[in-house]
Amino acid sequence: xxxxxxxxxxxxxxxxxxxxxxxxxxxxxxxxxxxxxxxxxxxxxxxxxxxxxxxxxxxxxxxxxxxxxxxxxxxxxxxxxxxxxxxxxxxxxxxxxxxxxxxxxxxxxxxxxxxxxxxxxxxxxxxxxxxxxxxxxxxxxxxxxxxxxxxxxxxxxxxxxxxxxxxxxxxxxxxxxxxxxxxxxxxxxxxxxxxxxxxxxxxxxxxxxxxxxxxxxxxxxxxxxxxxxxxxxxxxxxxxxxxxxxxxxxxxxxxxxxxxxxxxxxxxxxxxxxxxxxxxxxxxxxxxxxxxxxxxxxxxxxxxxxxxxxxxxxxxxxxxxxxxxxxxxxxxxxxxxxxxxxxxxxxxxxxxxxxxxxxxxxxxxxxxxxxxxxxxxxxxxxxxxxxxxxxxxxxxxxxxxxxxxxxxxxxxxxxxxxxxxxxxxxxxxxxxxxxxxxxxxxxxxxxxxxxxxxxxxxxxxxxxxxxxxxxxxxxxxxxxxxxxxxxxxxxxxxxxxxxx
Numbered sequence: 001x002x003x004x005x006x007x008x009x010x011x012x013x014x015x016x017x018x019x020x021x022x023x024x025x026x027x028x029x030x031x032x033x034x035x036x037x038x039x040x041x042x043x044x045x046x047x048x049x050x051x052x053x054x055x056x057x058x059x060x061x062x063x064x065x066x067x068x069x070x071x072x073x074x075x076x077x078x079x080x081x082x083x084x085x086x087x088x089x090x091x092x093x094x095x096x097x098x099x100x101x102x103x104x105x106x107x108x109x110x111x112x113x114x115x116x117x118x119x120x121x122x123x124x125x126x127x128x129x130x131x132x133x134x135x136x137x138x139x140x141x142x143x144x145x146x147x148x149x150x151x152x153x154x155x156x157x158x159x160x161x162x163x164x165x166x167x168x169x170x171x172x173x174x175x176x177x178x179x180x181x182x183x184x185x186x187x188x189x190x191x192x193x194x195x196x197x198x199x200x201x202x203x204x205x206x207x208x209x210x211x212x213x214x215x216x217x218x219x220x221x222x223x224x225x226x227x228x229x230x231x232x233x234x235x236x237x238x239x240x241x242x243x244x245x246x247x248x249x250x251x252x253x254x255x256x257x258x259x260x261x262x263x264x265x266x267x268x269x270x271x272x273x274x275x276x277x278x279x280x281x282x283x284x285x286x287x288x289x290x291x292x293x294x295x296x297x298x299x300x301x302x303x304x305x306x307x308x309x310x311x312x313x314x315x316x317x318x319x320x321x322x323x324x325x326x327x328x329x330x331x332x333x334x335x336x337x338x339x340x341x342x343x344x345x346x347x348x349x350x351x352x353x354x355x356x357x358x359x360x361x362x363x364x365x366x367x368x369x370x371x372x373x374x375x376x377x378x379x380x381x382x383x384x385x386x387x388x389x390x391x392x393x394x395x396x397x398x399x400x401x402x403x404x405x406x407x408x409x410x411x412x413x414x415x416x417x418x419x420x421x422x423x424x425x426x427x428x429x430x431x432x433x434x435x436x437x438x439x440x441x442x443x444x445x446x447x448x449x450x451x452x453x454x455x456x457x458x459x460x461x462x463x464x465x466x467x468x469x470x471x472x473x474x475x476x477x478x479x480x481x482x483x484x485x486x487x488x489x490x491x492x493x494x495x496x497x498x499x500x
Contacts, residue, residue, distance in 0.1 A: 003389035007148070008179035009168060011155050011204065014040035015130075016351025016372035017183030018137040021147050022096065023380035031150040031170065033199060035138050041185050041196055041352065042369070045130025046239035046304060047113055048123035049093075049373065050366035051086035054110045057118040059084045066367060069115045069268050070360020071461035072475035073217065078357030081338055082374050089373035090122055097136035100124050112244040113365035114266040121366050127239050127302045133369070155203075158211040158347070159395055165211070165346030166390040176390040178346050179383050182208060183376075186330040186352040187221070187449070188234065190406075190442055192414035194327040195227050195237040201406065202445030204353035208334045209444060209482045210401070214343040216335040216355040217478050218445075219452030220462045222363050223419050224328030225249075225272040226288055228308060228321065235326045236308045238288055240269075240365050245301065247290035250320065251279055254289075270362050270462050273325040277419045280324060287320030325419060329368060331359040331462060332452070335479065340379035343481075346386065350379045361461020405440040409433070413446050417453060422467045426454040431493040437486075444482070451488045452478040 010021050013032035021030045033039055052062040062083045067074050090108065094100060101109040101123050111121035124132035141147055156169040158180060167176040184204030188196025209215060226243070227235035243249075243265045249258050249272070258264045258275055265272065276286045290298060298316045299306035309316050333355035340348040340356075351372045358371050412432050416425035429450040436443035458472040459465050480488070 003391070005388040006177050006390060008181060008383050008388070009155075009175065009177050010181040010183060011207070012183035012185060012351070012353070013138075013141070014042035014183065014185055014351060014372070015133055015137065015369060016376050017181070018141050019373060019376035020181055020183060020350055020380050020383075022137065022140055022144060023377040024146065024384060026384065027146050027148065029148045029150055029175075030141065031153055031155055033152065033154065035141070035149065035151055039197055039199060040134060041200060042130045042372075043134040044195065044197065044237065045133075045369060046127040046237055047241050047366045048111060048121040048129040049090065049369045050116070050120055050364065051090050051122050051370060052083065052118070052120050053087050053090065053108065053122070054118060054120055057120055059086070061117060062086070062120065065116055066358065066364045069362050069364040071362050072471075073360035073461065073477060075357030078338055082356065082358050082371055085374035086370055089370060092377070093133060093136070093373060096140050098124060098133050099136075101126070111241050113240045114243060114272070115263065115268050115364055121241065121244075123241070125303070126300070127241065127304045130369070131304070155207060157401075158207050159392065160211050160344065161392065163212065163345065165344060166392040167395060174395040176392050178387050178390045179348075180346065181340070181348040181350060181379060181383060182334065182353050183349070183351045184353045187445060188327040188330075190409055190413050190446055191327040192233075192410050193227065193324070194234045195224055196234055196327065198234055201403065201442050203441060204349065205334060205445045205448070206401070206441035208342060208344070208347065208349065209448065209485070211347060212344050212481060213347060214335045214479055214481045215448055216332060217361070217452065218332035218448040218480065219456055219478060220331035220361050221327055221417070221449065222269055222329040222331060222462045223273040223325040225269055225276050225325050226323040227326035228312065229285070229324040230312045230322070235324075237328070238305055238321055238323055239302070242288065242290055242293070242302060242305065245293050247288050247293055249276065249323075250287050250289050252285045252287070268362055269365070270464070274419055274464060276323065276325055286323055288323045289320045290316045291318060291320070329363050331355070331361065331363050332449070338378065339382035340375055341382060348379050348383060350375050361463065401439055401441045401444075403442060405436045406442045408436065409440070409442040409446045413449070417446070417449055419464060421453055421463070421465050423454070426450055427492055430454060430489050434489045434493050447489055448480060448485050451485050451492070452480065454492055455488065
């Protein structure tokens with residue numbers, strides 16, 4: 001395509017979106033509802049950035065832990081490439097003003113989290129890593145002359161011609177562009193219990209699917225084992241780092257029910273989450289006992305968590321913390337290569353909305369911030385080298401599918417795509433979501449997850465089916481575009497529709 005270069009449009013302003021924009025050396029547009037930390041999963045992240053930079057650690061050890069957690073679906077070459085970029089990513093974030101915690105020698109202080117064989121979690125202000133990263137990057141974005149910030153706006157739909165991106169609708173205005181980067185985060189806001197911002201409803205997945213992109217492994221949803229059980233939406237997170245420092249899980253009688261499980265409280269997240277779920281299903285409450293941790297200085301090591309707990313009348317130094325599982329991360333996403341390119345020319349995805357091959361069936365703790373920090377500069381390089389002119393100057397208004405039926409979708413997914421799934425529930429979910437998906441983006445994303453979960457007749461990682469508890473001998477990926485989703489959904493729903 002020839003003509004003047006048009007700005008690339010980056011949708012989303014967490015770590016992935018902001019760092020992509022900052023890594024571009026040309027004008028770009030950064031679209032987001034708000035640049036405040038509370039509006040992005042980055043700003044809420046507590047644990048830190050996984051990076052094999054300590055003594056006795058290396059990228060191969062980190063890869064081994066990632067492969068084990070990913071339960072057969074991690075792509076080793078992709079994961080090795082991303083994990084190998086950790087040191088450079090930490091240095092880049094520090095150069096942008098992120099103030100990581102340091103040890104007495106000035107090196108990054110390293111924490112331990114579940115399923116990591118080494119201390120390799122780089123953190124800031126104890127449990128304030130995400131907020132600190134967001135603060136530094138947001139300040140840099142506001143000062144960057146090449147970034148036009150479109151705050152308070154929403155991308156309604158992407159436009160394609162001949163199978164490639166030619167523009168998008170920003171609210172009601174058509175913006176011609178040949179380059180769009182989706183960095184919109186996850187799907188937790190589609191569920192009744194989540195640690196994600198309420199606005200994390202899979203908007204980027206819907207944009208990509210409606211533009212013709214392929215989604216990979218949408219059924220894999222990670223439930224964090226320890227959200228604060230306080231009845232709020234979304235639920236505050238109690239970081240895995242608390243268990244890394246020695247906190248234990250107990251029932252209401254003080255019984256430590258994870259003691260005989262391999263890895264105990266630091267087993268993979270899906271294992272811990274299902275164990276807590278089983279206790280709650282029996283009518284018991286579950287608590288994280290952190291009393292006596294950090295030599296009694298819990299609030300110094302975990303100031304944000306201590307403050308949140310105090311808001312709900314819990315003092316972690318003296319009281320066990322009531323916890324429950326909640327949706328925390330989506331391992332599935334738009335299928336990309338290691339430059340962030342999706343299956344649609346002119347469309348990139350980065351961060352949680354993307355599926356790079358790193359996470360597999362179950363994300364290893366703190367690999368997500370690392371992935372965003374490593375992939376964002378790579379995406380920027382790819383965008384800079386791509387055709388930058390759209391031949392389309394204007395277009396009629398698009399249909400706004402937006403957030404229609406969101407509350408209905410939350411009820412369906414909260415009931416049928418929770419920690420434990422089965423054919424009856426998944427059939428019901430597909431049947432109820434299918435008629436909504438044409439005019440509802442949340443329903444389309446929910447339908448993709450439900451179809452993937454229905455078709456995966458095994459239990460693996462974050463996907464657990466009570467009617468298929470065994471793991472299939474052959475690990476396989478789910479790959480779907482919007483046509484395949486509709487076809488599969490119609491096949492699942494047809495018997496019920498015929499008997500209704």
